[in-house]
Amino acid sequence: MSKILLHGTEAICEGAIRNGCRAFFGYPITPQNEVPEYMSVKMPQIGGTFVQAESEVAAINMVYGAAGSGVRAMTSSSSPGVSLKQEGISYIACARIPCVVVNIMRAGPGLGGILPAQGDYFQATKGGGHGDYHLIVLAPCSVQEACDLTYRAFDLSDRYRVPAMILADGMIGQLMEPVELPPMRSLSEIPEKPWATSGHYGKDRRVLNSLIIKPEELEPHVNELQRTYDEIYANERLAAEYKTEDAEIVLTAYGTVARIVKSAVNELRKQGIKAGCIRPITLYPFPDNVFARCAEREETKAFLSVELSLGQMVEDVRLAVNGKKPVYFYGRTGGNVPDESEIVRAAKDALEKAVKA
Amino acid sequence: MKVFEKTKMLTDAHMHYCPGCTHGIVHRLVAESIEELGLQEKCIGIAPVGCAVFAYDYFNCDMQEAAHGRAPAVATGIKRCHPDSTVFVYQGDGDLASIGMAETVHAAARGENITIIFINNSIYGMTGGQMAPTTLIGQKATTCQSGRDPKVNGYPIRVCELLATLDAPYYIERVSTHDVKHVLAAKKAIKKALKFQSEGRGYTFIEVLVSCPTNWHMRPVEALRFMGEECTKTFPLGVYRDKSEGKE
Ligand SMILES: Cc1ncc(C[n+]2csc(CCOP(=O)(O)OP(=O)(O)O)c2C)c(N)n1
Ligand code: SF4
Ligand SMILES: [Mg+2]
Numbered sequence: 087m088s089k090i091l092l093h094g095t096e097a098i099c100e101g102a103i104r105n106g107c108r109a110f111f112g113y114p115i116t117p118q119n120e121v122p123e124y125m126s127v128k129m130p131q132i133g134g135t136f137v138q139a140e141s142e143v144a145a146i147n148m149v150y151g152a153a154g155s156g157v158r159a160m161t162s163s164s165s166p167g168v169s170l171k172q173e174g175i176s177y178i179a180c181a182r183i184p185c186v187v188v189n190i191m192r193a194g195p196g197l198g199g200i201l202p203a204q205g206d207y208f209q210a211t212k213g214g215g216h217g218d219y220h221l222i223v224l225a226p227c228s229v230q231e232a233c234d235l236t237y238r239a240f241d242l243s244d245r246y247r248v249p250a251m252i253l254a255d256g257m258i259g260q261l262m263e264p265v266e267l268p269p270m271r272s273l274s275e276i277p278e279k280p281w282a283t284s285g286h287y288g289k290d291r292r293v294l295n296s297l298i299i300k301p302e303e304l305e306p307h308v309n310e311l312q313r314t315y316d317e318i319y320a321n322e323r324l325a326a327e328y329k330t331e332d333a334e335i336v337l338t339a340y341g342t343v344a345r346i347v348k349s350a351v352n353e354l355r356k357q358g359i360k361a362g363c364i365r366p367i368t369l370y371p372f373p374d375n376v377f378a379r380c381a382e383r384e385e386t387k388a389f390l391s392v393e394l395s396l397g398q399m400v401e402d403v404r405l406a407v408n409g410k411k412p413v414y415f416y417g418r419t420g421g422n423v424p425d426e427s428e429i430v431r432a433a434k435d436a437l438e439k440a441v442k443a
Numbered sequence: 444m445k446v447f448e449k450t451k452m453l454t455d456a457h458m459h460y461c462p463g464c465t466h467g468i469v470h471r472l473v474a475e476s477i478e479e480l481g482l483q484e485k486c487i488g489i490a491p492v493g494c495a496v497f498a499y500d501y502f503n504c505d506m507q508e509a510a511h512g513r514a515p516a517v518a519t520g521i522k523r524c525h526p527d528s529t530v531f532v533y534q535g536d537g538d539l540a541s542i543g544m545a546e547t548v549h550a551a552a553r554g555e556n557i558t559i560i561f562i563n564n565s566i567y568g569m570t571g572g573q574m575a576p577t578t579l580i581g582q583k584a585t586t587c588q589s590g591r592d593p594k595v596n597g598y599p600i601r602v603c604e605l606l607a608t609l610d611a612p613y614y615i616e617r618v619s620t621h622d623v624k625h626v627l628a629a630k631k632a633i634k635k636a637l638k639f640q641s642e643g644r645g646y647t648f649i650e651v652l653v654s655c656p657t658n659w660h661m662r663p664v665e666a667l668r669f670m671g672e673e674c675t676k677t678f679p680l681g682v683y684r685d686k687s688e689g690k691e
Contacts, residue, residue, distance in 0.1 A: 109524055135523040139516065140549035147513035147546070151520025154507050155487065159520070177510050283505035283521070285485035285528040288451070293499045295490075295508040 092265045094258035095120035097229045098188055099128060101236030102160050104268050106276045107186070108134035109159035111148035113141055113167060116200045117256040118190040121162040142167040146174030146187070153178075153185040154294045156282030158240050162188035164256075165206050166197060168214075175249060176215030179311070180296035182281075184243035186236065187221070188252040190259050193394075193421040201421025202256030204341060207398035210253045211370040218308050220315050222250040222322070223369040225340040229263035235367070237268055242322065244277065246314050253369060255394060257342040257423070318371055325373035326365040329355065333362030335437045336380050337429070338403055339392040340366045347392050350429035360385070361433055369399070374406035381410040388440035389413040390433055394423065412440045452478045452486075456500045463656040463663025465620040466494055466562060469633075470501055472626070473531065473560055476634035477504075482529040482641055487521050489514040493535035494568040494655075512543020515550035518557045529641060530557045537567045540576040540600050547602070551646050554611030558636045558647045561602060564655040565674060572658030576600045579677050584658075599677055603650050607683040613645035615684040619652040621671035625680075639687070652678060 092100065099121060102110075110129055112122035122138060129136035135152065139145035145161045153159040163171060168189045178185060189210065193203035210223045222242050226232040232254060239250035283292045298304040328348055330336055335354070339347040344365040354361035364380065366373050380386050388411055391400035400415045407413050416432035418424045424432075452474035460466045477483050483504060490498035492511035499506035509517040514532045522530040539547050539561050550557065566584060567573040574584040574591060577599045581590040591599075603617045614636055618629035629651055636647035652674050654666035661669060684690060 109520065111520065137519060137523060137553075140545050143513065144516040144519075144546050144549065147510065147516035148520035148523075150509070150513075151489075151507060151517035151522075152524045153520075154517075155521045155524050157524040159524075173510055174513070181508075283487050283507055284525060285487055286505050287483045287486065288503055291503060291505050293506045293508070295499055295506075297496060297508055 089264035089266050091262055092229055093120060094229045094232045094254065094261045095190070096124055097233035097265050098162070098236045098252060099124045100267055101233035102186065102240065103128060103132065104270050105237040105240045106158045106271055106273055107160050107240060108132070108273070109152040109157045110134070111137050111139050111145040111152070111159070111161050113139050113145050113163065115164045115167045117192060117259045118162050118164045118188070120259065121188065142170035143174065146171040146178070149185045150174055150178055150183060153183045154181065154283055156279045156284045158276065160186040160188065162190070164190050164192045165194050165203070168206060168209070172215035175221070176217055176219060177296045178249050179219035179221070180217065181294045182247040183294060184247050184249065186239045186243060186250050186252065189254070191253065191255050193419060199421040200256070202342070202394060202423060203419065203421060204255055204343065204394040204398070205419065206253065207369065207395060210251050211372070219311060220248070220370050222246070222248055222318060223253050224250065225253050225367060225369050226258060227341055227344045227365060229258070229261050230265050232258055233265055233267060246318055248314060248318065253341070255341045255343070261342070322368055323371045323373040323375060324367040325376040326367060327376060328363040328365070330362035330364060330380055332360050332385055334360045334385055334387045335433050336362050336364060336386055336389045337392060337433060338364045338366070338389060340369060340399065343392055343394060343423070346424065346426055347429055350426045350433065353426055353430050354433055359434065359437065366399070372402045372406065374402070377403060377406035378408070381407045386411055388436050390436040391415050392424065392429055392432070393417045395419060412443060414439065450475045450478045452483050452503050453501055454503045458501060459497060460494065461657045463654065463666060465653045468620050468626060469560065469562060469629070469651050469653060470498065472630045472633050473533070474502060476630065476637050477529065480634065480637055480641060482637060485528045487525070487528055487530050489517050489530070489532045491534040491538040493538045495533050495535060495562065496569070498533050512538050512541070513546055514538070515543065515546040515555070515557070515559065519550055519553070519555050522555060522557050526556070529637065531637065532557060532559045534559065534561055535568065536561070536563045536565065536575045536577040540602050548606070551606045551612050551648065552609050554613070554645045556640055556643055556645050558640045559649070560633065561648065561650040562653045563650055563678060564653040565599070566655050566658045568655045568658055579673060601678060603648070603683040606648055611646055612648060612684050613686045614639050614647040616682045617650040617652070617678060617680050619670060619675060619680055620654070621652065621667045644686070650678070
């Protein structure tokens, strides 16, 4: 198949459309405006629905309705807008409505800035809204992956009836790269949703609800959700490793930051330092098995998490490494992105500290 | 001789509404109208957060339970994906005119082809009688215990009048449930709205004045009288828009 040049945002849209997304609801916010703009053109052409909602709150509730009625549905936003969606996401998680939410993260907190950041990791992976629940969280590092992971997010979300999130940073939106698009999937290939409220009467009727007022019913429901998360954890953890086999210093980063980290690894190797990188692709479930395996190795002296935050994913890295090796952190915020030399320096510092200790 | 049969659009579940509450009457009017119009086979309802939260147990069709105030957005999502279905939304005044006002106004402005049943009992029933956006001037609530004072609490919102400033809505009417005559008129309006929706004519909105004897601290009969005499003063009954009759 031939490749075409696409922006990251367009690739997200194509990944969705090609896997049966036929309803999109969004609200403008930089740096993801290209997503609703693209969908506003594409959806009517393929018999789908596009609505520019009055707010992110309305958009996520339109997803609740549409996805609840059995259609593959998506919404997209950036950090402040994703905060507004959290109420709806919690209801969606409880009612077990599969859907995809895209967050092209910008710098926070508050209105923050419009440049790339990764400050929403906690929100995305630890629940975000109220109550005990999780999303499946996927983090693309290239335009190709933006397409592929969005495509996959719909299947995962349907299979487990757990909402999925594409957690990308603002750089994804700016990147333009060649992409091989997956073929358009026919809607008839998408598995039936017997639970969907698409219009049934009497004994066939279905109810989607997140009010479970009796404690003796809510606890089993929440436990059932947790069993699903356990199953997702067992089946779906995913990370890409780069030169970790003999690495003394194992760097880790997700999203586009991992690309800079990869070139830092090459530079470190050039300077004679055995470096490697783990790039989590699923952030929830977190690929702790890959970290644990590296931590067991004799050669591994230390880990270094590089993030566009004050240190969020690093907490999951520490849990995975479980004290076996020291874990260090290097981060930038405010929309600043570390360059290769900063990361090389941070890696050398980390290794030095670890060896001294 | 059979003189009455309960509509099959209502389940046999026992309704939880307080004695004298007219929420239950409105459920019946909506259900009967759907059945009489033959729309029950492809019908999706949306329950609010409020005393009617369990509406999903009562209506005998597919139901989604929405977050507080978000029902018109949920309905938009469903109806856009299933344009041939009948989508009705049932909301209280706190749900629709306070926390969900943005969703209310924008679904109306877009002219979504849905029917909204707006239950105005001028109080927050479910949470125990707090002031609603529709609480009358001077009416007592647990958060305005000496009566709603416009200097402190502002004025009640007239939703029909507000939505009638928009171009898109096809049919807007305010009805009441304080006596048999008005209940019958309410049924007529609800049925008309659902019929318009089934004909694809656009947004329809029926505000129904309902009593809340429990939180008004009145006996049921007294509450009905209060509705007829007081509520209708602040909320005049009538048709605010009917494009089928050329009423813009
Ligand atoms: C986000 C959120 N805020 C507040 C509540 C609490 N709450 C439940 S019902 C309700 C008011 C309902 O009043 P109304 O819409 O007038 O319905 P009624 O009970 O009077 O029929 C409130 C505030 C909630 N469930 N969710
Ligand atoms: S509290 Fe009021 S509105 Fe709610 S069921 Fe009782 S009477 Fe009806
Ligand atoms: Mg009320």
